[in-house]
Amino acid sequence: MNEAIPVIRATDHGTARLMPDIDRERAWLLTVDGAPQSYVDLDAPDHLEFEYTRRLGHVLDTVAEPGRPLDAVHLGGGALTLPRYLAATRPGSRQHVVEADRGLLDLVTEHLPLPTGADIALHPGDARAWTEAAPDDSADVLIADVFGGSRIPAHLTSLGYAREAERVLRADGVYLANLADAAPFAFLRSQLATFADVFEELLLIAEPAVLRGRRFGNAVLVAGHRPIDTAALVRRTAADVFPARVEHGPALRDFTDGARPVRDEEAVPSPEPPEGAFGIG
Numbered sequence: 645m646n647e648a649i650p651v652i653r654a655t656d657h658g659t660a661r662l663m664p665d666i667d668r669e670r671a672w673l674l675t676v677d678g679a680p681q682s683y684v685d686l687d688a689p690d691h692l693e694f695e696y697t698r699r700l701g702h703v704l705d706t707v708a709e710p711g712r713p714l715d716a717v718h719l720g721g722g723a724l725t726l727p728r729y730l731a732a733t734r735p736g737s738r739q740h741v742v743e744a745d746r747g748l749l750d751l752v753t754e755h756l757p758l759p760t761g762a763d764i765a766l767h768p769g770d771a772r773a774w775t776e777a778a779p780d781d782s783a784d785v786l787i788a789d790v791f792g793g794s795r796i797p798a799h800l801t802s803l804g805y806a807r808e809a810e811r812v813l814r815a816d817g818v819y820l821a822n823l824a825d826a827a828p829f830a831f832l833r834s835q836l837a838t839f840a841d842v843f844e845e846l847l848l849i850a851e852p853a854v855l856r857g858r859r860f861g862n863a864v865l866v867a868g869h870r871p872i873d874t875a876a877l878v879r880r881t882a883a884d885v886f887p888a889r890v891e892h893g894p895a896l897r898d899f900t901d902g903a904r905p906v907r908d909e910e911a912v913p914s915p916e917p918p919e920g921a922f923g924i925g
Contacts, residue, residue: 657747662756680694696822700789718739719742740764742774744792783813786812788821796823798912801838803841807842818866818872829899837903845870847872848890860918878890
């Protein structure tokens with residue numbers, strides 16, 4: 645039996661490491677410059693390890709009837725965890741993945757090949773530029789999980805970007821984003837205000853300790869023009885091994901109160917996480 649060994653490679657935007665999971669035979673953790681980026685189990689692509697990916701998965705499970713294929717755009721590729729998940733849970737989905745680090749894409753596809761027959765197109769390039777060139781009304785879901793190092797780039801936080809994302813989505817499409825912040829939540833509140841200016845429906849999913857301001861952490865933003873199945877998401881996130889809270893309606897508006905949409909010329913990256921916030925134990 646061949647023992648899996650770590651793979652280390654300098655890519656376009658950092659040093660990437662693929663590290664085997666000793667508890668799952670064909671599972672791998674991807675880190676870039678020491679920060680965890682993705683986790684993939686090649687034998688179980690429907691397994692989501694990270695807390696925030698599980699929450700994104702809950703949303704993807706509820707945006708349409710079970711098993712219905714979706715046209716999906718993923719901004720940020722990592723180890724292609726969510727494209728693999730959609731291919732497994734919604735066979736026949738047509739997916740586009742945009743990743744700025746071509747070297748990272750090469751590493752991942754070389755060592756963690758995509759499932760045979762999965763309709764997943766990979767596009768090296770800038771997420772906003774690709775979105776601006778994408779056709780109108782061409783996606784059912786658009787998932788943004790883009791970090792330059794440990795921060796979301798400024799040009800993916802503005803009203804101009806939000807409008808481009810809305811243009812690419814179909815009328816009943818859903819936007820999802822992995823965000824990160826801590827109290828007093830200036831960045832998170834600005835993102836809610838920005839997307840509330842474009843979309844009619846918003847909700848936020850996060851660990852209660854993060855929402856109470858006890859620590860820095862991830863929050864999943866969900867936006868669309870149609871009502872989101874909040875009750876189903878509440879049930880799924882509450883029952884998860886990593887329980888989370890779903891904020892929506894008046895509570896979310898109160899949380900956002902006083903924040904205003906971010907114009908392109910005012911946009912800033914997400915805050916730098918404190919040392920060790922996303923490190924490996």
